[in-house]
Amino acid sequence: MIDRVFRGRAHVFGDNIDTDQIYPGRYLDLTDHREMAAHCLEGASESFAAAFRPGDIVAAGRNFGCGSSRENAAIALKVRGVGCVVARGFARIFYRNAINLGLPLIVCPRLPEVAAQGEELEVDLERAELRNPKSGLAVPIEPVGDYAMRILDAGGIKPLMLAEGSR
Amino acid sequence: MHALEKILAAHAERDSVRTGEIVNCRVDVAGINDLYPQAMYSFREIGGVRVKDPERVLIFLDHYAPASTVRQAENQKQFRAFAREQGISGLMEINEGVCHQVMADKGYSRPGRLIVVTDSHTTTHGAFGAFSTGVGATDMACILKTGQLWFRVPEIMRIRLEGSLQKGVFAKDLILHIIGRLGADFAVYRGVCFEGSLISQLSVSERMALCNMTTEMGAKAAYIQPDAVTMAFLKDKEIADFTVFETDPGYVYADDLAFDASSVPPQLALPFSVDNVADLREHLGVPLDQAFLGSCTGGRLEDIEAAARILRGRHIAPGMRMLIVPASKKVLRDAISAGYIGELIEAGCTLVSTGCAACLGTHEGLLAEGESCISSTNRNFPGRMGHNKARIYLASPAAVAASALAGSIADPRDYL
Numbered sequence: 348m349i350d351r352v353f354r355g356r357a358h359v360f361g362d363n364i365d366t367d368q369i370y371p372g373r374y375l376d377l378t379d380h381r382e383m384a385a386h387c388l389e390g391a392s393e394s395f396a397a398a399f400r401p402g403d404i405v406a407a408g409r410n411f412g413c414g415s416s417r418e419n420a421a422i423a424l425k426v427r428g429v430g431c432v433v434a435r436g437f438a439r440i441f442y443r444n445a446i447n448l449g450l451p452l453i454v455c456p457r458l459p460e461v462a463a464q465g466e467e468l469e470v471d472l473e474r475a476e477l478r479n480p481k482s483g484l485a486v487p488i489e490p491v492g493d494y495a496m497r498i499l500d501a502g503g504i505k506p507l508m509l510a511e512g513s514r
Numbered sequence: 515m516h517a518l519e520k521i522l523a524a525h526a527e528r529d530s531v532r533t534g535e536i537v538n539c540r541v542d543v544a545g546i547n548d549l550y551p552q553a554m555y556s557f558r559e560i561g562g563v564r565v566k567d568p569e570r571v572l573i574f575l576d577h578y579a580p581a582s583t584v585r586q587a588e589n590q591k592q593f594r595a596f597a598r599e600q601g602i603s604g605l606m607e608i609n610e611g612v613c614h615q616v617m618a619d620k621g622y623s624r625p626g627r628l629i630v631v632t633d634s635h636t637t638t639h640g641a642f643g644a645f646s647t648g649v650g651a652t653d654m655a656c657i658l659k660t661g662q663l664w665f666r667v668p669e670i671m672r673i674r675l676e677g678s679l680q681k682g683v684f685a686k687d688l689i690l691h692i693i694g695r696l697g698a699d700f701a702v703y704r705g706v707c708f709e710g711s712l713i714s715q716l717s718v719s720e721r722m723a724l725c726n727m728t729t730e731m732g733a734k735a736a737y738i739q740p741d742a743v744t745m746a747f748l749k750d751k752e753i754a755d756f757t758v759f760e761t762d763p764g765y766v767y768a769d770d771l772a773f774d775a776s777s778v779p780p781q782l783a784l785p786f787s788v789d790n791v792a793d794l795r796e797h798l799g800v801p802l803d804q805a806f807l808g809s810c811t812g813g814r815l816e817d818i819e820a821a822a823r824i825l826r827g828r829h830i831a832p833g834m835r836m837l838i839v840p841a842s843k844k845v846l847r848d849a850i851s852a853g854y855i856g857e858l859i860e861a862g863c864t865l866v867s868t869g870c871a872a873c874l875g876t877h878e879g880l881l882a883e884g885e886s887c888i889s890s891t892n893r894n895f896p897g898r899m900g901h902n903k904a905r906i907y908l909a910s911p912a913a914v915a916a917s918a919l920a921g922s923i924a925d926p927r928d929y930l
């Protein structure tokens with residue numbers, strides 16, 4: 348089972364962060380996941396790579412992950428060590444890719460009220476809220492669907508399919 | 515039920531499905547392109563040994579056609595070996611073209627089919643009355659292993675298109691206009707059904723452009739009810755094996771919108787998002803370095819013809835370059851026979867090998883820092899066609915040709 352509470356510093360992004368920004372097309376022929384992770388969010392922010400610590404949270408606006416179906420975008424975030432992505436909304440192929448890889452995606456329409464660059468955030472799946480411990484503010488998050496939660500709890504679709512295959 | 519829901523139900527061997535429910539469906543056509551060796555790796559990681567239905571699998575060597583780096587070549591080599599080992603006869607070599615066009619040309623796109631490709635613009639095949647959607651590599655691995663995939667039954671919205679397109683205005687302009695109005699996330703997780711009196715006037719090529727770009731609104735699938743135009747296309751290919759599903763009368767859409775096609779002038783999507791749309795005339799004269807005509811959105815025979823009609827007997831502006839990338843081998847062959855390619859080369863255009871080319875910014879026509887390009891493709895995100903600070907303007911193929919002539923953004927109606 349995955350944790351029900353995630354804590355980490357927020358890296359804040361705007362609306363429509365597309366997969367070309369999360370993982371630029373010129374690196375698409377890389378297949379080594381570590382090498383891929385080095386380019387995580389390279390097209391969206393010049394400071395992200397230096398400021399990021401594993402476990403940090405990516406906080407974004409609407410339609411995060413729009414654009415191409417490249418799983419490389421989700422792989423880069425996951426392998427870089429992003430704890431979870433909280434956004435006002437996600438594009439659908441990216442959503443499937445991330446959940447399949449076991450990267451939690453949390454929808455929070457009121458995210459801008461609590462997320463501030465570099466400040467701590469707490470995602471609480473049990474109480475379905477997103478908190479900023481510094482300001483003390485909390486806003487609701489949308490529950491993760493049962494099907495997606497099952498995949499996340501298994502650590503991704505691969506372990507799940509292996510487990511089901513051996514049953 | 516909607517026709518899209520009926521397709522899902524039929525493939526889940528169910529009488530009916532409900533919006534929001536998760537169903538496991540048998541996939542008719544599963545396409546992998548050469549960006550996704552991860553699909554093969556994931557297939558092995560989930561314990562895959564033999565591909566369940568190799569005759570339903572297509573592999574497209576299109577995004578890197580032909581390979582420009584050793585790494586791309588290695589990736590393609592792995593695909594060829596995988597196809598041999600798994601008995602996948604549907605491997606489309608680097609000479610075939612962009613996956614979606616190849617699927618239409620070769621008759622894989624048919625009414626009633628469930629089509630899944632590792633490419634976001636898979637919505638294209640809704641133009642033929644299929645349920646078609648894009649997935650990532652690991653979803654594809656599940657299909658390779660089991661022949662099936664889970665789908666959440668989407669909400670479905672309708673866009674009614676009435677009236678007729680003005681001269682010099684194309685389906686591309688109309689869909690840019692719609693995306694500009696609705697926004698890049700309006701249709702996320704939804705099916706988009708096009709209806710209305712305009713549809714019967716649109717060619718298969720125009721319908722594909724329309725459905726292709728619903729991806730830029732976030733759509734999961736697009737749909738156009740098969741009609742006489744669809745039937746003529748299928749008959750021409752001698753395809754008789756398909757099922758047409760029809761939406762029940764009184765079906766209630768999650769959203770119901772209408773657009774008057776007659777009132778839409780040529781459109782332009784400005785950097786750096788597809789929903790940043792304006793009337794093209796408001797930006798006449800913006801200087802350009804490159805014009806790009808190609809892709810699964812705007813690289814078909816009709817698109818090349820539109821460009822040839824404008825460039826015939828003329829020459830592109832000094833300092834300007836124009837790339838022509840036929841979407842498939844068939845498109846290339848037909849464009850050669852019709853004389854368009856010769857005319858375009860005389861006009862100063864550069865012919866690039868069929869495939870995705872610079873559309874996704876990996877090779878064959880990338881942009882330098884600060885350069886501007888007008889393009890018949892579907893995305894203008896930062897870095898999409900090269901440098902992060904290059905600017906991409908999306909427009910119709912005719913507008914691309916007119917702008918290449920002028921060396922700056924130009925209205926195709928002034929050249930027709």
Ligand code: SF4
Pocket residue numbers: 577612613633635808809810811869870873874891892
């Ligand atoms: S032509 Fe462009 S949009 Fe179409 S499949 Fe290729 S890269 Fe994607």
